[in-house]
Amino acid sequence: MTSHPPVIFITGATSGFGQACAHRFAEAGWALVLTGRRRERLDALQRELEDKVPVHVAELDVRDRGAVAAVVEALPPAFRQVRVLLNNAGLALGAGPAQEADLDDWQTVIDTNVTGLVNVTRTLLPTLIEVGRGAAIINISSTAALWPYPGSHVYGASKAFVNQFSYNLRCDLKGTGVRVTDIGPGMAETEFTLVRMKGDQSAHDRLYGGVEPIQPEDVAEQVHHAATLPPHLNINRLELMPVCQSWSGLNIDRD
Ligand code: NDP
Numbered sequence: 001m002t003s004h005p006p007v008i009f010i011t012g013a014t015s016g017f018g019q020a021c022a023h024r025f026a027e028a029g030w031a032l033v034l035t036g037r038r039r040e041r042l043d044a045l046q047r048e049l050e051d052k053v054p055v056h057v058a059e060l061d062v063r064d065r066g067a068v069a070a071v072v073e074a075l076p077p078a079f080r081q082v083r084v085l086l087n088n089a090g091l092a093l094g095a096g097p098a099q100e101a102d103l104d105d106w107q108t109v110i111d112t113n114v115t116g117l118v119n120v121t122r123t124l125l126p127t128l129i130e131v132g133r134g135a136a137i138i139n140i141s142s143t144a145a146l147w148p149y150p151g152s153h154v155y156g157a158s159k160a161f162v163n164q165f166s167y168n169l170r171c172d173l174k175g176t177g178v179r180v181t182d183i184g185p186g187m188a189e190t191e192f193t194l195v196r197m198k199g200d201q202s203a204h205d206r207l208y209g210g211v212e213p214i215q216p217e218d219v220a221e222q223v224h225h226a227a228t229l230p231p232h233l234n235i236n237r238l239e240l241m242p243v244c245q246s247w248s249g250l251n252i253d254r255d
């Protein structure tokens with residue numbers, strides 16, 4: 001009997017953390033299901049990695065519940081037994097105060113970070129439960145889930161949802177062997193700020209210039225660590241900051 005490599009299903013594999021995780025898990029010999037909206041990036045990743053490990057790519061907008069079901073339904077046999085679901089797809093839009101925010105932006109953030117994550121999780125739960133011991137859901141939240149800051153509003157709140165959803169899932173998955181880990185990174189250098197600031201390269205450069213932010217590979221290392229712990233262990237939440245980042249004091253509005 002031939003043994004198949006374990007399968008990881010990654011949302012948002014076309015950039016940043018998701019892409020770094022594709023590389024990290026390929027290095028470790030896992031079979032990859034790589035999803036995202038940008039087809040050309042998925043194809044490039046497949047070309048790059050398929051000499052090392054089995055790779056299946058699928059164009060997927062996580063907000064589309066029907067599309068999520070169709071992608072999972074169409075997984076080729078060698079990719080069906082998903083052992084790890086990495087819920088990574090997500091974004092922030094805008095960094096100004098709530099009272100100036102665009103309601104459409106808020107809706108997009110909620111639809112992606114909350115509804116999208118729930119869509120993929122619910123669709124893959126039966127598979128993960130069938131795999132059982134050793135299976136894992138790894139959700140990427142953020143330091144913004146717990147630590148408020150001006151301009152975080154719906155983004156931080158969406159990540160607080162991810163954090164609490166992760167804990168609540170653990171309760172329901174009792175006895176199944178399926179683990180749930182919430183990884184909350186702080187400032188990391190990816191396309192995140194470019195997306196948040198709608199293509200403003202100078203905003204990206206100002207935020208990451210002259211400091212040493214988290215790199216996507218740092219997060220990928222932690223995701224791999226959480227996914228490959230002995231199967232009786234569960235990291236509930238792992239918060240990661242670059243050393244250059246810490247908290248500041250509470251705001252006071254004085255006359
Ligand atoms: P990137 O912008 O580099 O990557 C985001 C990924 O999400 C892309 O692959 C993008 O793919 C995907 N994505 C966005 N919207 C959708 C959608 N509707 N359907 C499917 N995929 C989607 O940013 P990061 O790598 O930094 O972000 C990854 C996760 O990490 C996000 O959840 C983010 O909130 C979180 N995070 C980021 C931090 C940071 O400072 N960078 C810190 C803490 C958490 P495509 O556009 O091809 O669909």
Ligand code: 8X3
Pocket residue numbers: 141142143144152185186187188
């Ligand atoms: C991204 C980190 O600080 O920009 O989740 O909210 S932060």
